[in-house]
Amino acid sequence: MLRNAAALAALALVPATTAAMAEAEGSNYAALDEFMDVFQKVRTDYVEKVDDEKLIRGAISGMLSSLDPHSGFLDARDFENMKTQTEGSYGGLGLSVTMEDGTVKVIAPTADTPAARAGIKAGDYITHIDGELVYGSSLDEAVEKMRGKPGTQIKLTIVRPGRDKPLELTLTREIIDIKPVKWEVKDGVGVIQIVSFSANTGADVRSAIRSITQSLGRKPAGYILDLRSNPGGLLDEAVSVSDTFLNSGEIVSQRGRAKGDIERYYAKPGDDTNGAPIIVLVDSGSASASEIVAGALQDQHRALVMGETSFGKGSVQTLLPLSPTTALRLTTARYYTPSGRSVQEGGIKPDIRVPQLSDPDYKTRPKFRESDLRRHLINEIKSDDPVFEEDAKDDPRFSMTAEQLKAKGIEDFQLRYALDTIARLAPQGTKTTAEAKTEALKKAAGRR
Numbered sequence: 001m002l003r004n005a006a007a008l009a010a011l012a013l014v015p016a017t018t019a020a021m022a023e024a025e026g027s028n029y030a031a032l033d034e035f036m037d038v039f040q041k042v043r044t045d046y047v048e049k050v051d052d053e054k055l056i057r058g059a060i061s062g063m064l065s066s067l068d069p070h071s072g073f074l075d076a077r078d079f080e081n082m083k084t085q086t087e088g089s090y091g092g093l094g095l096s097v098t099m100e101d102g103t104v105k106v107i108a109p110t111a112d113t114p115a116a117r118a119g120i121k122a123g124d125y126i127t128h129i130d131g132e133l134v135y136g137s138s139l140d141e142a143v144e145k146m147r148g149k150p151g152t153q154i155k156l157t158i159v160r161p162g163r164d165k166p167l168e169l170t171l172t173r174e175i176i177d178i179k180p181v182k183w184e185v186k187d188g189v190g191v192i193q194i195v196s197f198s199a200n201t202g203a204d205v206r207s208a209i210r211s212i213t214q215s216l217g218r219k220p221a222g223y224i225l226d227l228r229s230n231p232g233g234l235l236d237e238a239v240s241v242s243d244t245f246l247n248s249g250e251i252v253s254q255r256g257r258a259k260g261d262i263e264r265y266y267a268k269p270g271d272d273t274n275g276a277p278i279i280v281l282v283d284s285g286s287a288s289a290s291e292i293v294a295g296a297l298q299d300q301h302r303a304l305v306m307g308e309t310s311f312g313k314g315s316v317q318t319l320l321p322l323s324p325t326t327a328l329r330l331t332t333a334r335y336y337t338p339s340g341r342s343v344q345e346g347g348i349k350p351d352i353r354v355p356q357l358s359d360p361d362y363k364t365r366p367k368f369r370e371s372d373l374r375r376h377l378i379n380e381i382k383s384d385d386p387v388f389e390e391d392a393k394d395d396p397r398f399s400m401t402a403e404q405l406k407a408k409g410i411e412d413f414q415l416r417y418a419l420d421t422i423a424r425l426a427p428q429g430t431k432t433t434a435e436a437k438t439e440a441l442k443k444a445a446g447r448r
Contacts, residue, residue, distance in 0.1 A: 035059070061138065068331050069098060070317050076325040078140050092147040093154070094176050095120065096231035096285075099139040103127055107311070108229035108285030110178065111195050114171045120158065121361065122229065122285045127166065128157035150175045162361070180237075183208035185215050187419050193226040194241065197233030197289035202240025209244070209272050222277035222422040224415065225293070228307065232288025235316065235335075239265045242296040245278060245303065247271040247434075250338040251296045254316050261333070275434035277425055277441055278303035279418045282348060283356065284367040287311035294348045295337035302434055304421070304441040306352045307414055312370035314344030345370055352421075352445045358413040360402040421445045 039059075042050060057075070064071045072078075094113020097104050104126040109115035127134055129145045146154060150173050158167040181204035182193045190212035192205060212220055225245075232238075235254075242251045246267035253264040280294050280303045291310050297303035316333040336342050347369060356362050410416050424444040425437070 064328075064330075068315065070313070070315060070329070071331050072140075072329045074319075074327045074329055077144065091150045091173055092176050093171055093173060094178075095146065097126070097139070097143065099142075100125075102135040104134050104139065104142045107287065108231050110176070111182075111193065111229065113176055114174055118169050118171050120156075120169070121160070123161060123367065125159040126156055127159050128155075130155050131157075148173050160361075179204075180233075181205055181208050183212055185212055185220065186415075187423060188216065188221045189419055189422050190216075190220040190223045191226060191415070192223060194230055194290070194293075196230060197237040197241070199234070199237070201233070201237040202244060205241050205244050206272050219274070219276065222279070222425070223273060224418045224422070225278060225280045225297075225303070226415070227286045227290040227294060228281050228283040228414070229285035230287070230290040231285065231311075232290055232313065235289065235292070238289035238292040242293050243267045244272045245297060246300055247275075249300050252292045252335050252337065254333040254335045256333040263333075271434065275437065277422055277437045279421060279441065280305045281414055281418060282307045282310045282350060283414075284308055284311055284347075284369055286348070287313045287370070291343045291348050292335060292337075295341065295343060298348065298351065299338040299341070301438050304352065304438055304445065305348060305350045306354050306418055306421070306445070307350050308353065308355065308367070309349050309369075310343070310347035312343055312345050312347035314342045314370075351442060354414050354417045355398070356412075356414050357398070357400060358402050358405050358411060362402070417445075 039055060042055060043052065057073070060073045064073055093115040094110035095115045096107040096110070098107055099105070106115075106120055106122055106124040106126065108122045109120045126142070129142065132145075134142050146156075148154070152173050154171055154173060156169045156171065158169060160167060178196050178198060180194060180196045180198050180201040182195065184191050190209065192208050192212075194201060194205065209223070212223075235252075239251050247269060249267055251265045251267055253262055255262050278297065280297055282290065282294050282305060286294065286307075287310065291313065294303075294305050294310065298305045314334055314336075315331045316335055317329050318332040320328040320330055322328055334342055334344060337348075405411075405413055421441060421444050425440055
């Protein structure tokens with residue numbers, strides 16, 4: 001594999017740029033030779049006989065894990081798991097997780113799943129599964145252990161920052177048949193919760209809008225789009241959901257490695273809500289596709305974003321098949337909001353910051369975001385654009401405790417704040433455009 005002397009001597013006769021390329025290529029060959037030397041030494045001298053395929057797969061996984069937290073190799077088992085999760089049905093606990101320092105870290109639990117009902121929260125660390133230490137296992141191995149036959153039990157040891165002792169939880173696996181969209185009517189307002197961006201999420205949102213109107217017998221006073229703790233999913237479905245509320249304009253762009261490698265997605269004519277007021281709820285668990293929707297509606301002045309700064313995953317992963325049963329999940333692009341903002345690291349900042357005061361652990365629980373992950377992509381564009389942000393510090397409700405809110409019957413402070421904001425909008429009269437209604441929402445949110 002090493003280049004011969006004659007070929008090396010010929011480098012002196014070619015242009016400098018070609019020589020530099022050849023030098024780089026020679027360095028690559030040397031590195032491959034070094035890899036083969038290590039491979040052979042492990043095969044012959046390791047204390048136990050090691051399967052060649054295991055060594056090669058380990059090398060591939062190591063190469064990809066050195067890039068960023070979201071690239072990886074999918075073997076037959078991982079490939080099938082990914083398809084199952086994307087299609088929205090599997091046996092397990094309902095957790096979105098990542099690996100950090102050899103330990104499984106929770107990004108977000110899915111609403112109305114065993115994990116959510118057990119009280120597992122974003123930022124928790126899973127250190128043991130059924131009494132076995134997770135440290136040293138791969139993320140895929142840990143996920144495989146947590147999934148299983150519905151009705152079977154699993155024990156998790158949870159370490160939560162801010163707590164002195166670990167939590168020992170016993171959960172029962174269920175069929176996680178994720179219905180990506182749920183809806184209800186509260187105080188004359190349509191509340192649409194999107195828990196994942198899997199197949200048909202956009203169509204389900206449009207169906208929810210029709211169902212809300214039928215339930216009320218009239219158009220609602222407005223809509224609340226709840227994207228909290230939504231870890232994301234399919235890009236096409238994020239575009240479809242955004243298009244549901246937009247009449248025109250750019251939704252998102254993705255930019256690859258090459259300067260001209262830019263793909264833009266636009267809204268088609270027709271707003272399914274006819275310009276009704278919209279509030280989008282986000283938190284630190286809102287990631288990826290959720291941030292595309294929130295960023296598009298915020299930049300197009302179509303919705304008021306409320307809650308807490310989102311997760312900050314602004315990269316696009318492409319599935320590159322290698323065989324009928326294996327694939328490469330590779331980060332191939334970054335995505336940007338219509339105004340050219342990258343949400344990588346920084347996330348989507350809310351127009352109105354509203355803390356989730358109804359969570360007893362709100363003040364002590366650390367917020368976990370993309371910027372906390374090792375080897376995360378660095379945001380190349382730092383925006384200095386001012387973002388309308390209202391802490392509403394003089395609102396007496398912001399000083400209430402979870403216990404006081406519960407005594408008043410408020411189980412979800414952020415949702416209640418959004419409902420009250422839309423209710424305060426009504427006395428201001430009907431606005432002629434969706435953008436004007438969004439501006440009115442800002443004023444209504446600031447009223448005391």
